[in-house]
Amino acid sequence: MRLAAAALWLGLAMAPLAPSAGLAQAEAKLTYVPAFTIWDVKFGAPITQIPLSAVALIACGTNGGPPSVPLRDFTEFATCPAEASGLHEVFFTYDDEQDYIAKALEDEYRFAQGGTSIYAHPVVFTVLVDAAGIARGIRIVTDERAGERDRRVAVRLADNLRGRYSPWSPACEDIPATDGQQPVGSIFIHQICTGTSPDGDATMRLEATYFRKKGQTSISRETQQVQKNYFQSATRLEVVQQPFAPDATPVR
Amino acid sequence: MRMRAMIAVAFAVLAASPALAGPVEDLISGARQECRGCDLSNASFKKADLSGVDLTGANLSGASFHRAILKGANLTDVIAEDANFNLADLSGAVLAGGRFKGAMFYEAQLSAAKAPGADFSYTMAQHARLTGIDLTGANLDASVLKGARLNNADLTGASLNRTNLDKANIGRTRFDAATIDGAGFVETTGSGAAFRDATITQTDFFGARLDNADFTGARAHANRFTRAKVDLGSIAPDQLTNNIMPDGQVQRSGQ
Numbered sequence: 001m002r003l004a005a006a007a008l009w010l011g012l013a014m015a016p017l018a019p020s021a022g023l024a025q026a027e028a029k030l031t032y033v034p035a036f037t038i039w040d041v042k043f044g045a046p047i048t049q050i051p052l053s054a055v056a057l058i059a060c061g062t063n064g065g066p067p068s069v070p071l072r073d074f075t076e077f078a079t080c081p082a083e084a085s086g087l088h089e090v091f092f093t094y095d096d097e098q099d100y101i102a103k104a105l106e107d108e109y110r111f112a113q114g115g116t117s118i119y120a121h122p123v124v125f126t127v128l129v130d131a132a133g134i135a136r137g138i139r140i141v142t143d144e145r146a147g148e149r150d151r152r153v154a155v156r157l158a159d160n161l162r163g164r165y166s167p168w169s170p171a172c173e174d175i176p177a178t179d180g181q182q183p184v185g186s187i188f189i190h191q192i193c194t195g196t197s198p199d200g201d202a203t204m205r206l207e208a209t210y211f212r213k214k215g216q217t218s219i220s221r222e223t224q225q226v227q228k229n230y231f232q233s234a235t236r237l238e239v240v241q242q243p244f245a246p247d248a249t250p251v252r
Numbered sequence: 253m254r255m256r257a258m259i260a261v262a263f264a265v266l267a268a269s270p271a272l273a274g275p276v277e278d279l280i281s282g283a284r285q286e287c288r289g290c291d292l293s294n295a296s297f298k299k300a301d302l303s304g305v306d307l308t309g310a311n312l313s314g315a316s317f318h319r320a321i322l323k324g325a326n327l328t329d330v331i332a333e334d335a336n337f338n339l340a341d342l343s344g345a346v347l348a349g350g351r352f353k354g355a356m357f358y359e360a361q362l363s364a365a366k367a368p369g370a371d372f373s374y375t376m377a378q379h380a381r382l383t384g385i386d387l388t389g390a391n392l393d394a395s396v397l398k399g400a401r402l403n404n405a406d407l408t409g410a411s412l413n414r415t416n417l418d419k420a421n422i423g424r425t426r427f428d429a430a431t432i433d434g435a436g437f438v439e440t441t442g443s444g445a446a447f448r449d450a451t452i453t454q455t456d457f458f459g460a461r462l463d464n465a466d467f468t469g470a471r472a473h474a475n476r477f478t479r480a481k482v483d484l485g486s487i488a489p490d491q492l493t494n495n496i497m498p499d500g501q502v503q504r505s506g507q
Contacts, residue, residue: 052299097336100338100339100359103378104357104376
């Protein structure tokens with residue numbers, strides 16, 4: 001067993017120098033990476049660039065929320081009403097065949113990817129499409145339907161994304177509490193970062209929130225029961241190609 | 253020259269013909285509605301709409317029907333061992349006599365399906381919807397049906413040896429004359445379930461809530477009914493032996 005582990009370690013350590021079919025098989029067993037990810041969406045190319053074999057569900061988006069009208073394929077993008085920017089929001093999820101095999105086998109930890117997620121955070125992906133069917137942007141919002149634990153750490157996804165977009169030199173601003181917002185315990189986070197791609201072609205806006213909204217209290221005043229899920233915790237990223245601009249409406 | 257042109261045209265026509273595309277592609281495209289007795293083993297029908305297709309007697313072993321729509325399809329006598337039906341919609345489909353050993357039906361929709369005499373042994377059907385399904389005489393040995401919805405299902409004469417029905421909903425489901433051995437009904441819920449003339453042995457009903465269940469004519473031996481909400485009064489005393497009763501009392505033979 002130790003020999004096998006050492007052999008695997010040696011194989012992984014040598015991977016950049018001497019990739020082999022055996023190692024590729026070993027890695028394939030260890031990890032699962034979707035064939036197409038949200039990061040593969042090319043701005044300026046048709047929405048149909050996303051291979052149907054790589055997605056499970058396609059629907060109209062709801063500003064980063066759950067899906068609305070189901071679509072047969074990406075060519076039906078115009079079914080989704082245009083936002084104020086003129087862009088249509090199209091929701092999709094990654095192909096989930098392997099995830100459900102793992103669920104059926106009750107072996108859910110076999111796959112590191114864990115469904116439609118980024119950096120292990122469950123998220124909602126949407127692609128922003130212009131009237132001609134050209135992808136002009138992406139929107140990634142942490143999934144509000146996730147369980148309490150995932151929701152509580154949803155704000156931390158912003159750290160990963162700030163790192164990912166560091167070449168864009170994002171400028172970050174801490175937003176003070178407004179409208180009765182309160183910290184969760186002693187922590188209040190409301191930060192908005194904006195940046196431009198090095199080639200000036202696209203702009204990004206990243207918003208991280210972690211606080212209690214007005215009326216969200218940890219204990220119910222009426223029943224004195226603990227209200228576990230009464231807090232705002234989210235990360236919202238929009239990256240759009242010029243001349244379009246990210247939605248600048250802050251979370252309230 | 254003219255001959256060459258004719259051959260080229262003939263090739264072009266044949267290439268465009270759906271019959272040449274193969275049965276898998278034809279079924280997916282809808283060009284074909286039946287493929288009785290076909291060998292479709294290991295084929296991928298992922299997300300395909302196969303509503304109403306007739307696959308009677310086909311070999312579907314190892315095939316993937318992940319998220320496929322098979323509403324009203326005819327899968328009579330198919331061999332579909334280790335096939336993948338996760339998230340598939342098989343509502344109203346006919347699966348009579350089919351061999352589905354080791355297949356996956358996670359969160360699949362099988363409401364009103366007809367599967368009398370089918371072999372579902374070793375299947376994984378967690379959270380599947382089986383409302384009103386006909387499983388009379390079916391083999392469900394060692395299958396996992398945790399969290400499944402079986403309301404109004406008919407499992408008369410079915411075999412449920414080591415079947416896991418933990419947290420399933422079995423309201424008004426019939427297990428009449430079924431053989432249930434070493435099965436799990438932990439925290440299973442549903443009123444009006446019927447176990448008439450069933451043989452129930454070594455089965456765990458811990459915390460089950462089975463209001464108005466009918467055990468008339470059943471034989472219950474060495475089961476655990478701890479904390480279960482169930483009335484076993486309809487079982488003849490000599491047929492209710494060596495069980496751990498809902499109040500925690502360990503029953504001796506005939507008590």
